[in-house]
Amino acid sequence: MLASLFQDTSNDPRRGYPDGPTPDRRPAHEPVFNAPWPAMALVTLIIGGYALQAQLSPSQIEPWIFAPAALRGGEWRTVFTAIFLHGNWAHAITNAAMALAFATPLARYLGDSAKGVFAFFSFYLLCGALGNLGFAALHPGSEEGIVGASGAVSGLMGAVARLIGGRGRLGGLLSSPVLGMGGALLAINLLIGVLGGAWVPGSGGAGIAWEAHLAGFFSGLVLIGPFALLAGRR
Numbered sequence: 001m002l003a004s005l006f007q008d009t010s011n012d013p014r015r016g017y018p019d020g021p022t023p024d025r026r027p028a029h030e031p032v033f034n035a036p037w038p039a040m041a042l043v044t045l046i047i048g049g050y051a052l053q054a055q056l057s058p059s060q061i062e063p064w065i066f067a068p069a070a071l072r073g074g075e076w077r078t079v080f081t082a083i084f085l086h087g088n089w090a091h092a093i094t095n096a097a098m099a100l101a102f103a104t105p106l107a108r109y110l111g112d113s114a115k116g117v118f119a120f121f122s123f124y125l126l127c128g129a130l131g132n133l134g135f136a137a138l139h140p141g142s143e144e145g146i147v148g149a150s151g152a153v154s155g156l157m158g159a160v161a162r163l164i165g166g167r168g169r170l171g172g173l174l175s176s177p178v179l180g181m182g183g184a185l186l187a188i189n190l191l192i193g194v195l196g197g198a199w200v201p202g203s204g205g206a207g208i209a210w211e212a213h214l215a216g217f218f219s220g221l222v223l224i225g226p227f228a229l230l231a232g233r234r
Contacts, residue, residue, distance in 0.1 A: 044130035050092035065145035068136035069175020083128035085147035102156035119231035134215020151216030158220025
């Protein structure tokens with residue numbers, strides 16, 4: 001009986017908790033993706049949208065592709081529908097990864113209230129549409145069709161550049177992060193314009209509408225202010 005007085009309990013998990021059950025000392029499980037649900041929904045929309053698109057024939061997809069020539073006939077729906085189409089899996093996955101990176105801080109900033117979620121998705125769609133219209137402005141009447149969420153994702157990038165400049169709030173249009181990210185995006189896309197987009201990951205050798213990237217980015221820089229107010233941010 002005396003031997004129990006000298007029993008080594010230094011490794012006993014119950015040490016320090018004599019009157020209660022053994023505590024669970026296992027670390028809490030962290031989610032694989034610690035992102036707001038609107039950001040994850042956006043990624044799902046991009047990947048799921050292409051999974052659905054891959055099941056359709058080219059003739060079924062063609063009416064939803066944006067071409068500047070369609071604007072002459074008053075056809076505006078493709079300005080929006082083309083955002084949800086992609087050229088191949090690499091294109092869709094690249095845009096989904098970029099969307100996750102930039103949608104996460106923006107969705108957190110706008111919040112998960114009804115107004116915040118509405119502002120987030122409306123902002124995304126409008127930046128994508130303005131990106132497509134930016135392409136049309138430089139190629140009026142062109143029959144060349146474009147698809148992809150790149151203009152919308154560039155809009156997210158523009159918004160996040162202002163958040164970085166303001167350290168969690170909206171910074172100025174000429175803050176260092178805005179100028180740095182904008183300058184880098186401009187340089188890359190001008191390079192694409194000169195050399196073509198075949199060397200860009202995810203392009204699949206196809207052309208890249210770099211004009212939509214720049215128009216989407218600058219749209220995001222300007223529009224995030226009004227959409228922040230819509231979400232109830234000051």
